Amino acid sequence: MERLCELGEPGLSGNENELYVLNDQIFKVNNLMNTGSILSLLEKALMHNELFPETFYKLYGFTGFGGRSVYPSFNKHS
Secondary structure, three states: OOOHHHHOEEOOOOOOEEEEEEOOEEEEEEOOOOOOOHHHHHHHHHHHHHHOHHHOEEEEEEEEEOOOEEEEEEEEOO
């Protein structure tokens, strides 16, 4: 979590994702609030990539808060 700022400048965020912008890249840190599990989120990302290959998501890594939670971070390409 202490390296989260390396993802870029904080952008607009919602209740499910925190966004970070670095040059022409967007990073989404998903808190799993609406998806329920990491597996479900990965399945949704795969489906998105099949339907919209021109704006695909790539799993970048994982973040956590105080060692209690693990959240996937995606890099959105366009």
